Amino acid sequence: MSWLPNLKTETAEEGFELAIKLSRMAVKKTQPDDATRTKLRDDYANSADSLTLASQVVATNFQTVAAANDYWR
Template sequence: MTTTERLSLVTPTVEEGRDLAIKLARSTVKATQPDAEVRARLRPVYAEDPLALVAIAHVVAAEFATIAAANDYWR
């Protein structure tokens, strides 16, 4: 995302909200480790680590909670 690109948390559906939560979590990983080669090298390590997978699920859930609130829980 560029600095001029605006991101909205408002989504038309719950499914799109979940997709956005995953996108935000992935963006956080990329911002934390900007070197694509390092991310690629580490991916097999955390892909086999159940605790790492639970941790990323928690990050996605936190992002989704924020998005759900921004969408008034799609009422």
């Protein structure tokens, strides 16, 4: 089964979760090693700017998911 068959979600909150998933999946595709990603996670989860950059990626993906769902209007 596909991890991303489409971009449809029931609510805006689920759409936000999907945006987070997309952001992490792009990282996983570049660094597939789970142990390395876990180690790096400790780094950026304790850096203000790293968290802000991560939030920027989520915001960009949320634009896509929101448009795909016609903004849950």
